[in-house]
Amino acid sequence: MSETTRTAIKTDADTLIPDNANQEVSPEDVRNRVKDLADSAVTRQDDATAFTLGFLLGSNSEACRAILRCNESIPIFFASPVDGTKTIISRATDPFTIDALHATCVSGTCTVAVKINGVAVTGLSAVAVTSSGVTATATALNTVAVGDYIEIAWSSVSSCVNFAATITCRARYPNGPAGAFGPTTHFGSGAPSSGLGSNGDYYIRTDIGANLGDTYIKVSGSWTLIGKLSGPGYLASSTTSVTTGTGSKTWTTQTGLAYSVGARIRVWSTGSGDWMEGVVTAYNTSTGSLTATMDRASGSGTRTDWTINLAGEMGGGALGGDDYYSPTLKRYMKNQTTGLYHRVYCDDVNGIPSFVLDTTGTSSPT
CATH class of the missing domain: 2.60.120 (Jelly Rolls)
Structure with missing residues (x-):
């Protein structure tokens, strides 16, 4: 830089060289x-x-x-x-x-x-x-x-x-302290184990079935169910010892089902095939206690392997035994080999109305 500068350096508030911009300065x-x-x-x-x-x-x-x-x-x-x-x-x-x-x-x-x-x-x-x-x-x-x-x-x-x-x-200001980590969402089959996750975490069930999408939150070290993806259903099971027959029967089954008083149900033994039908008189959604008055039954044993679901109302009236066919209106099928006629009628087969063929046969249908 030369020994002198003939220009001025100015500010908004003052001048470096007041009064004379051509004044020589070092x-x-x-x-x-x-x-x-x-x-x-x-x-x-x-x-x-x-x-x-x-x-x-x-x-x-x-x-x-x-x-x-x-x-x-x-x-x-x-x-x-x-x-x-x-x-x-x-x-x-x-x-x-x-x-x-x-x-x-x-x-x-x-x-x-x-x-x-x-x-x-x-x-x-x-x-x-x-x-x-x-x-x-x-x-x-x-x-x-x-x-x-x-x-x-x-x-x-x-x-x-x-x-x-x-x-x-x-x-530009310094970064603030790092924030706390938010809750973690876990996924798995079945209910969450007590040792999984931290308080405030969530857990979503992924197993296929009625519990798919069940959502839990961990509070004070324990997991609590807070929501279900699927609504209440009717299919249930019970290991309560109950004798097959009509009258009032009570089972302990799953909680949170959709049963209400007046619903008609069918209860059957998965092992023996014994079954009962009747109308629900009480259901406790918290304890799973289900009581119904059974008006139809097949079998007579005491069972502990019950499956429970809704049943439809019967049409007309309940018929049993030979009342399934008319004594005056009979239908026959002829065996072309033996020449015998076999009567065809309706009967109750394990609680299901079915066509039955009389195997005895007769040579002269009446």
């Missing part, structure tokens, strides 16, 4: 005055510093330095930048990010790069500046740490006069 005077203004121009406004120090330099490559705290904008002015000039404009005392650059020149053109510690900011590495002005935005997150310096560099300068620019910045 480089040391310029540096000292810039530092004084930088120290006095910093004011806090809602955790951000309004930093309004501007620079007006001649065609030189001497770095002009100022102290920068967290800020929102840095206005810059150069009378005649030179191709290849790199000028440090600030050094950070608080972390922040650089967001954008707005630049213009009275005449001529130039290309500008904004750098952090000599590394160009993505999106601000080659900003073409003309008299009509340009605004460029940083395209990647960049952080200026405490002690870093911001630099502006010129290239492709073509008669650029009165370059003016504003670098827009934003304060």
Whole structure:
């Protein structure tokens, strides 16, 4: 830099060289005055510093330095930048990010790069500046740490006069403490084991069947069922010892079923085939106690392997034995080999109305 500078460095609040912009000053005077203004121009406004120090330099490559705290904008002015000039404009005392650059020149053109510690900011590495002005935005997150310096560099300068620019910045604060992990959702077949998961966790059953989608939550070390994907059903089982027959019968079966008083049910032994039908008189959804008055039955044994489900109401009236066919209206089938006629009639076969063929046969149907 030459021993004198005939240009002025101005701020919004003061001038480095008051009254006469052509007054001769030494480089040391310029540096000292810039530092004084930088120290006095910093004011806090809602955790951000309004930093309004501007620079007006001649065609030189001497770095002009100022102290920068967290800020929102840095206005810059150069009378005649030179191709290849790199000028440090600030050094950070608080972390922040650089967001954008707005630049213009009275005449001529130039290309500008904004750098952090000599590394160009993505999106601000080659900003073409003309008299009509340009605004460029940083395209990647960049952080200026405490002690870093911001630099502006010129290239492709073509008669650029009165370059003016504003670098827009934003304060960046330290990360807060890590938050607590949220609840975990577990999946598995069957009910969850007590040792699985932590309080607040969820468990969803994946086994195919009536319990698919059952949802549990763990509270105070125990899993509690809080919801079912499928609604209440009717198919049930019981190991209660009950003797086959009519009258009031009670079984202990599953809880949460859909039975209500008045529903007709069929109960059968999976091993023997004994069965009963009747109407529900009581069902406790919490204990699974089911009571019904049975009005039809087949078999007479005492069983413990019961399956329970809904049954339909009988049509007409219940018929049994030979009443399934009319004594005056008979139907026969003739065996062409023996020549005998066999009577066909309806009968109750294990509680199911069926067509029965009389195997004895007769030579003279009546």
